[in-house]
Amino acid sequence: MSQPLDLNQLAQDIKQWGKALGFQHVGITDTDLSASEPALQAWLDKQYHGEMEWMARHGMMRARPHELLPGTLRVISVRMNYLPAKAGFASTLKNPSLGYVSRYALGRDYHKLLRNRLKKLGETIRGHCTSLNFRPFVDSAPLLERPLAEKAGLGWTGKHSLILSRDAGSFFFLGELLIDLPLPIDRPVKEECGRCVACITTCPTGAIVEPYVVDARRCISYLTIELEGAIPEEFRPLMGNRIYGCDDCQLICPWNRFSHLTDEADFSPRQALHAPQLVELFAWSEEKFLKVTEGSAIRRIGHLRWLRNIAVALGNAPWDPDCLAALQQRQGEHPLLDEHIDWAIARQLEKRSADAVEVRSAKQQQRLVRAIEKGLPRDA
Template sequence: MTEQALEKLANNIKKWGQELGFQQVGIADIDLSEHEAELQQWLDSNYHGAMDYMSRHGMMRARPDELHPGALRVISVRMDYLPPDASFANDLKHTEVGYISRYALGRDYHKVMRQRLKQLGEQIKQSCSELDYRPFVDSAPILERPLAANAGLGWVGKHSLVLDEQAGSWFFLGELLVNLPLPVDQPITEKCGSCVACITICPTQAIVEPYVVDARRCISYLTIELNGPIPEEFRPLIGNRIYGCDDCQLICPWNRYAKLTDEADFHPRTQLKSQQLLTLFNWTEAEFLQRTEGSPIRRIGFERWQRNIAVALGNASYRAEVTEALEQALASATSDLVKEHILWALTQQQQKSDLMSAKKTQRLIRSIEKGLPRDA
């Protein structure tokens, strides 16, 4: 194809992408060699924790042409997911409610975006029969955030997420690797400046330095990626977050410009949003599978779902019904992992009960003392 034809095709790709529901489409080359050293350092520091798949493919993440031979460009897309009435503050403030990361309240974004990317690929192929493409949505070893930044979709913030000055960070990323030498877009200058709000707000201090996240400390990792026990040092810090964490995005000043999504698939399911912890904890495995069908939550499985909620119940304010529910679950639990976290939660609830009793006793003593005559 001529340079002029490639230019026209690139413009059409962006138009077609927006027609398919992507809010932004950019094009970049696939040279990520400058990121290889920092990727290796991150792996050497074991910041990926138990996510063995992060190291399994070596430097392939920074070499897209090894992942898809013949690739020359990446078409990077953005799809907004911030739902209406997100209720961030209310859910985090009420410890008896389970907080689920806002990206996970609707349908699994992998399925939604991958289908649209395949449609985009096929539409491009109608104009260019020699096209060879491969779509990705968090589904292969590829550094999607640097690619998105190179394609002009935003810059990588200090929390390691991509930020756009007109859309914040409440969006998903997807890619098409293609074998066409399309004209590329220009990266955007990083605009975080001296702001460190995301680093400061992180409950577990997982952002160990600007742009570097120690996944082993991250609540999203602990509640989603980690298969085994959640380290005790982090359990009280998790609060009522039972699937993921949004704190670094909630505090980011750029997210005041975030747009609400029009995608009905990303709107919250009523059975997941702002639900009482005890309601969620009492689900049977069959109910869990049925109510999380088509949701990204399903991939953690029922065992980890119960593990996470047990921790949140331990962090909740003391209530007799919480203790009763935990004791009943302990008696019927078959998983050692779940039992461990229920026992921890019971200990936390007992400590809160003892503290309440001690405070009540102190108040009673003070009230009695106030009523005594001075010479008593």
């Protein structure tokens, strides 16, 4: 007669197996996210999701993991560090002739890597059970991963809406494994943001409209990645040289002085994306864009939006005849691109005459760079 399954021991084993697979923290929680539903509905009602219509389409399913996998009793939440060594945050942001790519996107697309590791974890668990249904998720389904991570004890939700860990900051990916075992659950940790509002005041576009609430329509990550059409003119001067995503709210956070560097080779920066010259990037053909971004999260925005983002950055760069020539060379290729090129050319021809918005943006950039150089781990 087989011994009954020791769920407490299995939970401990799962955490060890997870760490052996490269996850820095593994937590377990139940599927009850009812406490998150009112905030989610209010966020949707205010249209803060912008053009991300799938957010509204799935509605409250995001707060109901058991609807994704019937029979789900627990969610195993994991995190994996992605901060690369020599990330060059400050050196890239303070040089407006370079393009800044959010550091999570410098290496290989994390979705497949984490999903494969989670699948291996599920298979390992199944090997120690009579039966097990499981399903891994990494940004691949309507699931409130941050509230789940918070409930599983991975950290607390910071005022920038990201998960923060006292021991590891916020430079990490999240993933989930839904299972049908009634494992013991972990406890949440207490919030430790205190009175700090650095992320709110530093956001270049004022996207953090109140603590814990981000209006995606103002967020540079949304504008450069999710938005398919024209970037609103009011935000273009504030984007600086950020051409794919934005890390400002993380860079200014005091807790990220405790961030850990990744030891995953797949997250190492690709040379062509690490502090690249804007003029050179803008000359890329679609063929070269697809080749350089193969296996990268960047590829999904496509060549046109890539050029759109770079055009804005060229418009924000100091007067340079090379910038002007690069912009003029691509005129007439596409109406969407032309709109941003025309704006950038006008900015270049104004020789960067400072207005109130631009002065504000420059001061924020300088303050951010000083904070980066002072606060982040030395090797980052």
